[in-house]
Amino acid sequence: MHVQTLKLRAAILLAVSLVQAASITISRSTSTNVYDCLTSHNVTYLTESSVNWSAYQVPFNLRLPYEPAVITVPEDPSQVAASVTCAAATGLKVQAKGGGHSYASYSSGGQNGSLIIEMEKFDDITVDQSTFIAKIGAGQRLGNIATALYDSGKRALPHGTCAGVGIAGHALHGGYGYDSRKWGLTLDHIVGLDIVLANGEEVYTDATCYPDLFYAMRGAGDSFGIATHFYLQTEVAPTSVLYFTADLAASLKDASTAATGFEQLQNWTLTSPDLTPNITFGTYADGNGTFLIRGWCMDCNQTVFTNDVFPEMIAGFPGAVPTIQNLGWINALVALASPDPLAQPLGHLYTEHDTFYAKSVVTKNAEPLTYAALLSYWKYMITNQGQGPFFSIINLYGGPGSQINVPSPDSSAYSDRSALWVFQNYGHTASGLPPWDPAITPLIDGLNDAITQPQPDGDFTAYLNYVDPDLTPDMAAQEYYGASTYDKLLGLKKKFDSEFVFWNPQAIGNAIL
Numbered sequence: 001m002h003v004q005t006l007k008l009r010a011a012i013l014l015a016v017s018l019v020q021a022a023s024i025t026i027s028r029s030t031s032t033n034v035y036d037c038l039t040s041h042n043v044t045y046l047t048e049s050s051v052n053w054s055a056y057q058v059p060f061n062l063r064l065p066y067e068p069a070v071i072t073v074p075e076d077p078s079q080v081a082a083s084v085t086c087a088a089a090t091g092l093k094v095q096a097k098g099g100g101h102s103y104a105s106y107s108s109g110g111q112n113g114s115l116i117i118e119m120e121k122f123d124d125i126t127v128d129q130s131t132f133i134a135k136i137g138a139g140q141r142l143g144n145i146a147t148a149l150y151d152s153g154k155r156a157l158p159h160g161t162c163a164g165v166g167i168a169g170h171a172l173h174g175g176y177g178y179d180s181r182k183w184g185l186t187l188d189h190i191v192g193l194d195i196v197l198a199n200g201e202e203v204y205t206d207a208t209c210y211p212d213l214f215y216a217m218r219g220a221g222d223s224f225g226i227a228t229h230f231y232l233q234t235e236v237a238p239t240s241v242l243y244f245t246a247d248l249a250a251s252l253k254d255a256s257t258a259a260t261g262f263e264q265l266q267n268w269t270l271t272s273p274d275l276t277p278n279i280t281f282g283t284y285a286d287g288n289g290t291f292l293i294r295g296w297c298m299d300c301n302q303t304v305f306t307n308d309v310f311p312e313m314i315a316g317f318p319g320a321v322p323t324i325q326n327l328g329w330i331n332a333l334v335a336l337a338s339p340d341p342l343a344q345p346l347g348h349l350y351t352e353h354d355t356f357y358a359k360s361v362v363t364k365n366a367e368p369l370t371y372a373a374l375l376s377y378w379k380y381m382i383t384n385q386g387q388g389p390f391f392s393i394i395n396l397y398g399g400p401g402s403q404i405n406v407p408s409p410d411s412s413a414y415s416d417r418s419a420l421w422v423f424q425n426y427g428h429t430a431s432g433l434p435p436w437d438p439a440i441t442p443l444i445d446g447l448n449d450a451i452t453q454p455q456p457d458g459d460f461t462a463y464l465n466y467v468d469p470d471l472t473p474d475m476a477a478q479e480y481y482g483a484s485t486y487d488k489l490l491g492l493k494k495k496f497d498s499e500f501v502f503w504n505p506q507a508i509g510n511a512i513l
C-alpha cells in the first residue's frame with residue numbers, strides 16, 4: 001500500500017470519526033451519565049471514591065498510573081456489553097484489563113478518564129477432552145492456566161515465563177516462550193474467541209465466523225473488541241524439558257569478545273542442523289555484570305544435547321559455564337517463573353509491580369545482525385555497567401524451522417513472520433517503586449540506537465507485546481504492523497468500531513502514515 005494512499009484513507013477515517021464524535025456529543029446531553037447507565041444495567045463499578053479503588057486502579061507498571069473515570073467489574077458477557085454501550089453513549093474510551101501487564105498501562109486506558117473493564121470474574125478454564133481445545137476466561141493468568149491444562153490430561157500451551165501475565169493481552173498480541181520455535185506464539189493457538197463489539201453485540205468469531213474480525217483481534221485485539229473467552233488449541237505436554245543455562249560473564253571482559261561470541265552463536269543458529277524447533281533460547285545481560293544464555297530443549301536426548309549440541313552453541317564464548325537440568329513440564333515452568341509460584345491471584349488481588357520503561361528491536365532472518373551492530377551493542381552494555389538498573393534480553397524467534405514464522409503474514413494482524421532476534425531493553429528503578437528516575441529513559445533509548453544505527457538497512461521493527469509508549473502513533477503503526485497490514489486494519493476499524501470506542505494512544509486509527 002502506497003504511503004500517500006494510506007494517509008488519505010486515515011484522514012478520511014478521522015474525518016468520519018469527527019462527524020460521529022459530534023453526534024455523540026449531542027446524544028450525550030440527552031442521555032444519563034455513565035454511572036446511571038451502568039446502574040440501570042446492574043453492572044458493578046468502582047469510582048475514585050470506592051473502598052477498593054486503588055487495588056483496581058493500580059497497573060503493573062507504576063511509572064504510568066492512569067486514573068480511569070470508572071472501572072466496571074462485569075460478571076457475564078451481557079454486562080461487558082453494557083459497559084461498552086454505556087461508555088459509547090457517554091463519550092468514554094474503553095480498554096479491557098486482563099493481567100494488567102501492559103508496558104504502557106494501556107489496560108488503564110493509556111490516558112486519564114477512560115472506562116476500564118476489569119475481567120477478573122472471567123476465570124473459568126475447561127478442556128474439551130475430544131478436541132483438546134481449552135476454553136479460558138479473559139481474566140486468567142498464565143501460571144494458573146498452565147497448571148489447569150496439565151491437570152486436564154497433560155495438556156499445554158506455548159506462552160511467556162511470568163506466571164502473573166494475563167492470557168488476554170498476551171494471546172491477543174503475540175505470546176512468546178521457550179516453547180515457541182516448536183509450537184509458535186500463544187496467538188497462533190487461538191481457534192475461536194467470544195467477543196463483545198463496540199456496538200455491544202456479542203459474537204463468536206473464528207476462521208469462518210466473522211473471519212475479518214478474527215484476523216484483526218489476533219494482533220490488534222485492543223482496538224477491535226473485548227474478548228470474554230478464548231478457545232485455544234492445546235498441545236501434548238512434553239515428558240521432558242532440558243532447561244539449559246550457561247554463565248557467559250567471562251565474555252564481558254571486552255566488547256569484541258562478546259560480539260564475536262554472539263556472531264558465532266548467530267552463525268550456528270542460521271546454519272547448524274542441530275538447531276531443531278525443539279530448541280528455543282535467549283540471552284540475558286544487565287548493568288551489573290550478568291551475562292547468560294538460557295533456554296529449553298523439549299523431548300531431547302540429554303546425552304546428545306549435553307555432549308554435542310550445547311557445547312557447539314556456546315563455543316564462541318570463552319570460559320562459558322554450562323548447567324543442564326532435566327525437568328518435567330510443570331517443573332520446567334516452575335523453574336522459569338521462580339521465585340514466583342505458578343498460582344497467581346486474579347484482578348485486584350494481584351500485588352506485584354515494577355516501575356519501568358522498555359523498548360524492543362525485532363531483527364529479520366534475512367538481515368542477520370552485523371558485526372558492527374553487535375560490537376556497538378556490547379560496547380554500550382559494557383560502558384554502561386553500573387548505570388540503571390537495566391537489562392537486555394535477546395530471544396531467538398527465527399532460524400530454520402521456527403513455528404513462529406510458519407503462518408503467513410496475512411493470516412492475522414500479527415503480520416511479522418520473518419523475525420530472527422527480538423531484543424527487549426528494560427530499565428527500572430532500583431526499588432521497583434516510584435519515583436521514576438528520568439535518567440533511565442535515555443539510557444534505554446541509547447541501547448536501542450546502539451543496535452539499530454550501525455545497521456541502517458536492518459529492517460528493524462518492534463514487538464507488539466512490549467508495547468512502547470514513547471513511539472508516536474505513526475511509528476507504532478509502522479513498526480508493529482507495517483503499511484499494508486495497518487491499512488487493512490484501518491478499513492476493519494471503520495467497519496467494527498467507527499466511533500473509536502476501543503482506544504489507547506496507539507490504537508488503530510490514530511496514525512496518519
Ligand SMILES: Cc1cc2nc3c(=O)[nH]c(=O)nc-3n(C[C@H](O)[C@H](O)[C@H](O)COP(=O)(O)OP(=O)(O)OC[C@H]3O[C@@H](n4cnc5c(N)ncnc54)[C@H](O)[C@@H]3O)c2cc1C
Pocket residue numbers: 060095096097098099100101102103105106107119138159160161162164165166167168169170172173174175176177221222225226227228465466504
Ligand atoms: C513481568 C512481565 C513478563 C513478561 N514476559 C513475557 C514473555 O515471556 N513473553 C511475551 O511474549 N511477553 C511477555 N510480557 C509481555 C506481555 O505479553 C504483555 O504485557 C501482555 O500484553 C500482557 O497481557 P495482560 O493481559 O497481562 O495485559 P493487560 O495490560 O491487561 O492488557 C494488554 C492490552 O491488551 C488489552 N486487553 C486486555 N484484555 C483484553 C480483552 N479481554 N479483550 C481485548 N483486549 C484486551 C488491554 O486493553 C491492553 O491494551 C511480559 C510482561 C511483563 C510485565
Ligand SMILES: *[C@@H]1O[C@H](CO)[C@@H](O)[C@H](O)[C@H]1NC(C)=O
Pocket residue numbers: 040041042
Ligand atoms: C437488574 O436487577 C434487577 C433486580 O435483580 C432486575 O429486576 C432487572 O431485570 C435487572 N436488569 C438488567 C438489565 O439485568
Ligand SMILES: *[C@@H]1O[C@H](CO)[C@@H](O)[C@H](O)[C@H]1NC(C)=O
Pocket residue numbers: 051052349
Ligand atoms: C474490597 O476488597 C476486599 C478484598 O478483596 C473484599 O473482601 C471487600 O469485599 C471489597 N470491598 C468492597 C466494598 O468492594
Ligand SMILES: *[C@@H]1O[C@H](CO)[C@@H](O)[C@H](O)[C@H]1NC(C)=O
Pocket residue numbers: 066067112
Ligand atoms: C492523571 O491523573 C493523575 C491523578 O489525578 C494526575 O496526577 C496526572 O497528572 C493526570 N495525568 C494527565 C496526563 O492529565
Ligand SMILES: *[C@@H]1O[C@H](CO)[C@@H](O)[C@H](O)[C@H]1NC(C)=O
Pocket residue numbers: 260261263264267316
Ligand atoms: C560468521 O559467518 C560469517 C559468514 O560466513 C563469517 O564471515 C564470520 O567470520 C563468522 N563469524 C564467526 C565469529 O564465526
Ligand SMILES: *[C@@H]1O[C@H](CO)[C@@H](O)[C@H](O)[C@H]1NC(C)=O
Pocket residue numbers: 288389
Ligand atoms: C550487583 O551484583 C552484586 C554482586 O553480584 C550484588 O551483590 C548486587 O546486589 C547486585 N546489584 C543489583 C542492583 O542487582
Ligand SMILES: *[C@@H]1O[C@H](CO)[C@@H](O)[C@H](O)[C@H]1NC(C)=O
Pocket residue numbers: 276278298299300301
Ligand atoms: C523433538 O521432539 C520430538 C517430540 O516432540 C521428538 O520426537 C524428536 O525426537 C525431538 N528431536 C530432537 C532432535 O530431539
Ligand SMILES: *[C@@H]1O[C@H](CO)[C@@H](O)[C@H](O)[C@H]1NC(C)=O
Pocket residue numbers: 301302303304
Ligand atoms: C541418546 O543418544 C545416544 C547417542 O546417539 C544413544 O546412545 C542413546 O540411546 C540415546 N538415548 C535415548 C534415551 O534415546
